[in-house]
Amino acid sequence: MKKLVIPVLALSAACQSPARQTPDEVSVSAKETTVAAASSKGFAREPSTVWEYLHAKYDANGDDAVALEEYDRGEGAFARLDGDRDGRITASDFRTGGGMMEDMLAFMAQMLVMQLFDDGVDSDLLHIAELEEAVGMLDVNFDGAVDVEELSGRIAALGDSDDGMLRTMLSRRDPYETLASVIDEDGDGALGRMELLDYFIRNDDGDMLWESEGRSSDAEEGERPPITSGVAEGEWAPDFELAPPTGGDRIRLSSFRGSKPVALIFGSYT
Amino acid sequence: MWRTYRDEVEFFVVYIREAHPLDGYSPLGGDGHPIVEDPQDLSERNRVAKTCSTRLALEPMPMLVDDVDDVVGDAYAAHPDRIYLVGRDGRVSYRGGEGPFLFDPGELETAIRLELSTF
Numbered sequence: 001m002k003k004l005v006i007p008v009l010a011l012s013a014a015c016q017s018p019a020r021q022t023p024d025e026v027s028v029s030a031k032e033t034t035v036a037a038a039s040s041k042g043f044a045r046e047p048s049t050v051w052e053y054l055h056a057k058y059d060a061n062g063d064d065a066v067a068l069e070e071y072d073r074g075e076g077a078f079a080r081l082d083g084d085r086d087g088r089i090t091a092s093d094f095r096t097g098g099g100m101m102e103d104m105l106a107f108m109a110q111m112l113v114m115q116l117f118d119d120g121v122d123s124d125l126l127h128i129a130e131l132e133e134a135v136g137m138l139d140v141n142f143d144g145a146v147d148v149e150e151l152s153g154r155i156a157a158l159g160d161s162d163d164g165m166l167r168t169m170l171s172r173r174d175p176y177e178t179l180a181s182v183i184d185e186d187g188d189g190a191l192g193r194m195e196l197l198d199y200f201i202r203n204d205d206g207d208m209l210w211e212s213e214g215r216s217s218d219a220e221e222g223e224r225p226p227i228t229s230g231v232a233e234g235e236w237a238p239d240f241e242l243a244p245p246t247g248g249d250r251i252r253l254s255s256f257r258g259s260k261p262v263a264l265i266f267g268s269y270t
Numbered sequence: 271m272w273r274t275y276r277d278e279v280e281f282f283v284v285y286i287r288e289a290h291p292l293d294g295y296s297p298l299g300g301d302g303h304p305i306v307e308d309p310q311d312l313s314e315r316n317r318v319a320k321t322c323s324t325r326l327a328l329e330p331m332p333m334l335v336d337d338v339d340d341v342v343g344d345a346y347a348a349h350p351d352r353i354y355l356v357g358r359d360g361r362v363s364y365r366g367g368e369g370p371f372l373f374d375p376g377e378l379e380t381a382i383r384l385e386l387s388t389f
Contacts, residue, residue, distance in 0.1 A: 073293050073307065077294075094300075240341070244332065245316040251334060261280070264354040265282070268287060268289050268351070270288045270289050
């Protein structure tokens with residue numbers, strides 16, 4: 001889910017083929033089992049979908065499903081991939097089409113839901129009770145749904161937000177449309193109470209978490225140290241020594257002190 | 271921008287933790303988005319970083335790879351992506367907003383020009 005103003009990651013959006021898994025790489029990173037032997041024959045063509053990739057890499061017994069025994073990255077990851085929770089990773093666990101656009105919409109919808117329904121008491125969390133209360137207050141005609149008119153006041157208020165990201169988003173796409181595209185399952189143009197609850201449940205396990213600083217939906221809370229808000233301007237840049245991906249000499253940041261400024265562009269492929 | 275300023279400013283792409291690995295909490299993959307499982311050791315991450323560098327035509331801008339303990343990425347709160355400019359004096363002279371929405375190379379250029387003009 002990347003806004004396409006970014007050089008590094010925008011190029012990734014334009015990039016048609018995913019990371020190549022050469023036969024050597026597959027056999028090195030997979031276990032030394034028949035999986036490695038089968039997939040080391042190489043791909044006839046590069047996998048272009050997630051299912052193709054997983055199927056080629058892990059389906060050792062060729063039953064068009066990846067079982068937990070065939071997967072070597074842990075039960076947590078397995079469960080996340082097993083979308084329909086049938087205990088196996090199969091093609092039906094993956095949506096077709098949509099892709100990045102769909103994910104971008106999902107991200108925007110989540111942000112909007114937080115902004116529109118949060119009661120501001122504990123601003124990092126949206127509890128299901130807050131959502132219900134908000135719906136109760138907004139649904140002035142008691143039809144069990146929030147429609148565009150009922151939401152219009154709050155949407156208008158969003159425009160006054162000092163959150164730059166939010167304002168950018170609002171200027172690019174109609175917020176109600178974004179919400180409806182993700183939440184309105186029966187297509188009646190309104191956000192039904194049940195649809196909102198379903199949406200909430202699909203997107204979290206009790207509370208929707210939204211950190212205003214260090215916003216990150218892939219942070220594994222509890223598993224890694226808290227993410228700071230980085231290094232403020234004027235503070236010393238934390239020194240480090242890292243190597244290029246192809247090996248070679250490590251480079252120390254402080255080696256440039258006194259001679260040249262250093263621009264650091266942090267990012268990843270996905 | 272790199273070509274313009276490369277003699278006066280050191281540029282590094284610092285490759286950090288995957289933002290959307292397939293086996294992570296917000297996976298993306300397919301439909302033009304790269305399919306990457308979360309690298310579990312430095313050599314795996316180096317491989318992905320190299321692929322990224324090639325595929326996104328980042329070469330010849332130098333790239334450095336953060337180790338899988340993500341120490342550098344965490345210290346700079348760099349996830350999922352972010353730009354910093356470290357001044358000649360070793361202090362941060364520009365800290366970009368957090369990506370993806372606030373990642374703004376234009377701001378970096380402004381910061382570079384400011385840094386180079388003040389001595």
